[in-house]
């Protein structure tokens with residue numbers, strides 16, 4: 001039997017259910033990747049994300065080639081390309097791991113119908129999450145809308161299931177198909193219409209494993225305290241690897257829990273706090289699977305004030321936010337980190353999103369789109385879920401009246417301004433006392449710091465106190481209507 005393994009967001013060999021099943025059931029396998037032309041054309045993702053994906057594909061192609069099972073790729077609409085490749089290669093079955101994004105579900109159904117009509121078997125597997133939406137449910141059997149309840153059931157399920165981790169299939173090197181199919185090298189970003197940019201997080205399965213090991217030996221030991229401080233190496237930076245499946249969530253959870261059995265100093269609280277973040281990831285995946293309308297708009301209508309009307313003022317504020325020129329150093333540092341590196345620290349993602357929605361009163365959906373285009377880990381479920389959390393429109397959302405104070409957040413989590421100075425160099429010489437609110441410097445202090453407010457660094461584009469009052473007044477009026 002000849003099987004095609006269609007790689008998508010699972011660009012690895014270890015703990016890869018579709019690949020393992022194909023190696024068990026087929027005599028010959030053909031690994032395939034399809035560059036989704038309509039998606040590439042839509043530019044929903046940006047250079048950082050596409051460059052990272054190509055790096056992962058290079059690594060995968062190299063490893064498969066060394067085992068004598070080269071990766072084939074095509075470019076076009078996957079709903080057309082997959083059936084056409086499968087028929088051309090006279091394959092009997094196609095194997096893939098499931099994807100829960102509404103557009104991917106539609107695509108997969110189309111491919112499945114087409115293939116089954118032609119007598120080709122389709123086998124799909126759970127991989128991207130540890131538990132799918134129907135495995136962690138409420139007592140009455142529906143999807144859970146609150147993270148707390150989801151988390152509790154997730155942990156119960158984990159204790160009962162203890163999911164196994166699959167090794168790289170031993171038979172893989174003997175499964176190379178003999179069919180005369182050419183396998184050109186993975187294209188460069190410019191061939192796909194994207195710019196080549198430095199990839200700050202090393203792509204590929206081997207780098208994912210290295211990063212996981214490093215994290216488990218080091219930052220995991222102080223994760224509960226360190227994860228909120230953007231200036232330090234406090235979190236795993238594995239998000240792009242989870243996004244493209246160069247590391248399975250099962251492997252990550254297992255490695256974190258195993259670290260507790262060694263003689264090292266890791267505490268259960270740190271390990272559980274980190275796994276809880278991976279549960280947020282699963283929570284948002286199941287929200288998207290159960291309520292696909294969230295990809296298009298709010299989960300629920302809330303009393304949140306309407307966004308600012310289109311016009312010059314809105315455009316001015318939006319541009320300043322995107323470019324990191326708001327006059328709020330922690331917001332500007334975050335946006336510049338995002339623009340320069342394709343990544344932003346989680347705490348700062350929350351601060352910048354809250355500022356955009358509640359201080360600037362801009363539509364959260366334009367922020368969501370901007371993040372998708374900039375982030376190396378751009379992921380519909382996690383991005384949408386978090387933006388809806390910040391906008392207080394999600395299933396489990398930040399309370400509507402809670403508005404982050406950027407200066408207080410900054411003082412708490414970047415007290416010496418190390419993170420701010422890294423990304424906002426014009427504030428480099430500003431004292432730690434003024435770094436969070438440089439507009440409060442006297443003219444003499446500005447002169448000493450070599451930073452004139454309004455010239456070298458912008459004055460705040462809105463007054464936080466006033467913006468907060470206006471937001472809450474508008475929300476109250478909305479409730480009274």
Ligand SMILES: Cc1cc2nc3c(=O)[nH]c(=O)nc-3n(C[C@H](O)[C@H](O)[C@H](O)COP(=O)(O)OP(=O)(O)OC[C@H]3O[C@@H](n4cnc5c(N)ncnc54)[C@H](O)[C@@H]3O)c2cc1C
Nearest residue numbers: 235236237238239277278281346349350378379382383386
């Ligand atoms: C407005 C906003 C937009 C976001 N957009 C994305 C996105 O497009 N893609 C993305 O992967 N994450 C997104 N996040 C979640 C989070 O910021 C990143 O997952 C995290 O910063 C990645 O860093 P890390 O790998 O060091 O995380 P760690 O702290 O090491 O956490 C481990 C893993 O858990 C998952 N995770 C952590 N926090 C969250 C969270 N709040 N929600 C969902 N999963 C989480 C990630 O897969 C992460 O790699 C967003 C958060 C906010 C507030």
